[in-house]
Amino acid sequence: MLSKKINVGIVGATGLVGEKVLKILEERKFPVNKLSLFSSKRSEGQKILFASEEIEVSALSKDSFKNLDIAFFAIEENLAKEWIPLARKECIVIDKSSAFRLDEEVPLVIPEVNPEKIKEHKNLISNPNCTTIPLVVVLAPLYKAFGLKRVVVSSFQSVSGAGKDAVNELLYETEVIAYGDKIKKDSDSFFSSPIAANIIPQIGSIDKQGYASEERKIIEETRKILELPELPISATCVRVPVLVGHCEAVNIEFDVNIKVDDVMKVLKSASGIKVYPDNKYPMPIDVEEKDDVHVARIRKDIAFEHGIALWLAADNLRKGAATNAVQIAEEILKTRGEK
Amino acid sequence: MLSKKINVGIVGATGLVGEKVLKILEERKFPVNKLSLFSSKRSEGQKILFASEEIEVSALSKDSFKNLDIAFFAIEENLAKEWIPLARKECIVIDKSSAFRLDEEVPLVIPEVNPEKIKEHKNLISNPNCTTIPLVVVLAPLYKAFGLKRVVVSSFQSVSGAGKDAVNELLYETEVIAYGDKIKKDSDSFFSSPIAANIIPQIGSIDKQGYASEERKIIEETRKILELPELPISATCVRVPVLVGHCEAVNIEFDVNIKVDDVMKVLKSASGIKVYPDNKYPMPIDVEEKDDVHVARIRKDIAFEHGIALWLAADNLRKGAATNAVQIAEEILKTRGEK
Numbered sequence: 001m002l003s004k005k006i007n008v009g010i011v012g013a014t015g016l017v018g019e020k021v022l023k024i025l026e027e028r029k030f031p032v033n034k035l036s037l038f039s040s041k042r043s044e045g046q047k048i049l050f051a052s053e054e055i056e057v058s059a060l061s062k063d064s065f066k067n068l069d070i071a072f073f074a075i076e077e078n079l080a081k082e083w084i085p086l087a088r089k090e091c092i093v094i095d096k097s098s099a100f101r102l103d104e105e106v107p108l109v110i111p112e113v114n115p116e117k118i119k120e121h122k123n124l125i126s127n128p129n130c131t132t133i134p135l136v137v138v139l140a141p142l143y144k145a146f147g148l149k150r151v152v153v154s155s156f157q158s159v160s161g162a163g164k165d166a167v168n169e170l171l172y173e174t175e176v177i178a179y180g181d182k183i184k185k186d187s188d189s190f191f192s193s194p195i196a197a198n199i200i201p202q203i204g205s206i207d208k209q210g211y212a213s214e215e216r217k218i219i220e221e222t223r224k225i226l227e228l229p230e231l232p233i234s235a236t237c238v239r240v241p242v243l244v245g246h247c248e249a250v251n252i253e254f255d256v257n258i259k260v261d262d263v264m265k266v267l268k269s270a271s272g273i274k275v276y277p278d279n280k281y282p283m284p285i286d287v288e289e290k291d292d293v294h295v296a297r298i299r300k301d302i303a304f305e306h307g308i309a310l311w312l313a314a315d316n317l318r319k320g321a322a323t324n325a326v327q328i329a330e331e332i333l334k335t336r337g338e339k
Numbered sequence: 340m341l342s343k344k345i346n347v348g349i350v351g352a353t354g355l356v357g358e359k360v361l362k363i364l365e366e367r368k369f370p371v372n373k374l375s376l377f378s379s380k381r382s383e384g385q386k387i388l389f390a391s392e393e394i395e396v397s398a399l400s401k402d403s404f405k406n407l408d409i410a411f412f413a414i415e416e417n418l419a420k421e422w423i424p425l426a427r428k429e430c431i432v433i434d435k436s437s438a439f440r441l442d443e444e445v446p447l448v449i450p451e452v453n454p455e456k457i458k459e460h461k462n463l464i465s466n467p468n469c470t471t472i473p474l475v476v477v478l479a480p481l482y483k484a485f486g487l488k489r490v491v492v493s494s495f496q497s498v499s500g501a502g503k504d505a506v507n508e509l510l511y512e513t514e515v516i517a518y519g520d521k522i523k524k525d526s527d528s529f530f531s532s533p534i535a536a537n538i539i540p541q542i543g544s545i546d547k548q549g550y551a552s553e554e555r556k557i558i559e560e561t562r563k564i565l566e567l568p569e570l571p572i573s574a575t576c577v578r579v580p581v582l583v584g585h586c587e588a589v590n591i592e593f594d595v596n597i598k599v600d601d602v603m604k605v606l607k608s609a610s611g612i613k614v615y616p617d618n619k620y621p622m623p624i625d626v627e628e629k630d631d632v633h634v635a636r637i638r639k640d641i642a643f644e645h646g647i648a649l650w651l652a653a654d655n656l657r658k659g660a661a662t663n664a665v666q667i668a669e670e671i672l673k674t675r676g677e678k
Contacts, residue, residue: 232642278549
């Protein structure tokens, strides 16, 4: 059992992921002694309820991290790069951003997959990308059972993966369309193209090889977590007009001959996965506020000799972000409890 | 040059595809002598403008096809099966439904790909599925140039592919969401799940192998058109909350080593394809009312030894349906003119 409660900070407490971390800490009865909430200057002074107590949000300062045990970072990459070096001198940082994910010295952790990496932390643990997490939750047990030859993934990603401004833009554009008007974009728009009644097949900037940064994240993070640096894997990431819930069409080739039933068995007995029966499938509306990765449509992939195709869906703000981060914190406490 | 105008019928003239056939016949100045429009009893008596003339829609009868040269069928599979055997005794039928597509005696034609098949018709030519057409427009020239080893496709399909009721349901549900209400489904609903702010990863019924009927259509029709009955190809078809425009993420492995530039060259010189420059991509809103298949994000597929990944989009009602059908009719006229 845990001996004592700890001091927790949330950096980016008024963002979509920060808010969700707060909610999940409370849901899971995380042993919080003192909770400190930080945000940009824009949200400074805002008051947020946690466990029936009102907590005022502060702007970050050099002294913010003193007396913290764990800080959850849920802010954008550039700000994470600026503040985390300071924060990790004082406490353990669990970072949601992509800033340090591929740093060799930083564990990139999904607790169902590689919890043992947590103990290697030097006060910083990265949370994978919200599309990588559900993918690897599914790939890891299959890799152990059958070996992985190659993976192809196409994603259907909700706007909440891009933050509050993106959500508000979809809601606004939905109203515009409902009124029969045309969507107009300007320099203040979050997405440069309409997202309501449309889809956008590029997330992040395109590199020299033609991959978008979101696609690179999936590729490189999957390789790092599975410790398969040469894994043949490609991705196409697409934004769809959905508020919450990322989905993925996944095609997997294995090293050995497999039966669909064997794949089902492995996934059913794996941690953090809900397998749907035949003829049922998860949609974004089915996974909102759920922590499991929902998997369905498992079938032989007839493009490959030893392949399967499957469909997965997960709440990108929960398992794709906040739940995974809180699970990492729980693992840290377990290790401490064992000492 | 064409010697004489012909008598044309449109069966399903008040449906989304039928209306589009009418529009495209006019746009392309198809040499229509007399136009006859047919529908279900529900739309009988409706009047439709064609070339400044008002034409009354009739219900189908045994005598409907007498004196027609070409009949475009744009009705559902079961009705097509019922009426086409009668119609083809009188005239050439160009069928949009899936009823006869895989019949060995029926040519399945994309005019950019296999126009030579048209002359084998026995008064019936099938139009491929609206997701198959753009895919094969792209695959065919690549197959000729480099050979095809395998194809994996994930589709992002608009609701207009499912007809007017599906479009109306998305529009209605968009209003419900704009008003902040919850979508309610009942036995009259077209989709059994909400389609606004959601995606549905199953189109058609699931077969014993776990594939949805829409996925089987893509697989089997692609194999038939390319005359590659054993082509390793798999598909995942997903309905997205978009009105018009089907998109596809396509992963292709070739028999030989390829360079992305060579693939670009082949696609740029192929018929019916618009290739986008780097950093540009087509979305559903970009392809509405366009006839070309729009292709972008062409990049090396790092899951394969000799592969590329690409993104395509096309207007499912035009190139995916009505334009392709009218192009087939134009080819028939050309052949007649040459005789």
